[in-house]
Amino acid sequence: MQNEGDMTWKDISIDTSDGALLSGLWVQPADAQAVIVLVSVTSEGLHSATNQLLAETLARAGYASLFTDLLTAHEHREDAELADLRYDIGLLTTRLSNVIDWGRKEIPDAPVGILAASTGAAAALSVAAERSDEVAAVVSRGGRPDLAGDTLRATHTPTLLLLGGEDSPLVDLNREAAAWLRGEYRLEIIPGASGFSGNNPSHVEELARRAGEWFATYLVSESS
Incomplete structure (x- = not known):
């Protein structure tokens, strides 16, 4: 995967x-x-059209971008049968913290933003609570922040909760979770969208735009 110009993604x-x-x-x-x-x-992970568009958009905006799958290929095969690993928020949180360590070795002292979907959103908010001096902003897209549980009460990081208008059960769960957040948050709904699967490019572009604006607000101020 490559961006415009000389920016090249490295495996x-x-x-x-x-x-x-x-x-x-x-x-x-x-x-x-x-x-x-x-x-x-x-399981679609790094090959998802939605994820690739988001990653490319943020890289073009000038951010160092680290795109990772918190489960291995073997674990995805196991999870397809048992659906247990994707809900192991403790495991996902630890791994996400390890990923952040990797990125900060490349750019020491850089503020960090996290863009996470599904159950990864709960891990993102848990890491933000643990590392509030490093994680400057979180964006959840179609996520399950409610699975962070009591950790939400300790999360002060500015958080944007992005959802599709067709995901009504998820909207309710996000509203309930947002009420426990201690920092600034916003819940935004993209009309007509559902799950941000990439089936409608205009919905994904809108998702990328809103996420980019959130990061520009909080990461630029942190790093300037």
Whole structure:
């Protein structure tokens, strides 16, 4: 995957503290002062058209972008049968923290933004609570922040909750979770969208635009 100009995505591997080896993609534009971690926990992962568009949009905006899958290929096969690993928020949180460590070694002291979907959103908010001095902004897209549980009460990081208008049960869960957040948050609904699966490019572009604006507000101020 490549961006316009000379920016080229590099295939990377990240060792986690529990012994897994995660696959990822990394791009570091010139003069990047912030890192955005894009989190996948689905089997389509790095090959999702939605995820690729989001990653490319953020990289073009000048952010160092780290795109990773929090589960290995073997774990996805297991999870397809048992649906257990995607809901292991403790495991996902630890691995996401390891991923952030990798990115901050590349750009020390850079503020971090996290863009996460599905159950990865709960891990993102949990990491934000643990590392509030490093994680400057979170965007959840079609996520399950409610699965972060009591950790929401300790999360002060500015958080944008993006949802599709057709995902009404998910909207209710997000509203309930947002009430527990202690920092600034916004819940936005993109009319007509459902799950941001990439079936409608205009919905994905709108998602990318809103996420980019959120990161521009909080990461630029942190890094300037």
